[in-house]
Amino acid sequence: MMPVDEGVEAFLLDELNQLNEIESLGEQMDRNPNTIIYPNPFDNYFTIESTRDDVLIIQEVNGKIVREEKVSSGKTTINSRGLSNGVYIVTLVNQGIQNKMIKQ
Helix, strand or coil, rough: CCCCCCHHHHHHHHHHHHHHHHHHHHHHCCCCCCCCEECCCEECEEEECCCCCEEEEEECCCCCCEEEEEECCEEEEEECCCCEEEEEEECCCCCEEEEEEEEC
16 A cells, blocks of 8 residues: 555545535535525525424535525425525524535
């Protein structure tokens, strides 16, 4: 086995951790089949269907919160026209759900 440079090893571990974080976001959606967030990717809006009232937080991938609002149970349409194209983390706080979403 060849020795691995410490810098390369740190890079590979960081990449692996990022992949694990992204995969775990998708797994969290599977834990609550009573909540659906769609479409993904989205344009000017996305929809949340849930059986519970909740607090929605939309964050850029760097952690900056760009929107926070209450959502009611049932079907809620979220207007995203003020968001730039890119990747966002959508969180439903009370249900502990996080989902990676892409705005096009």
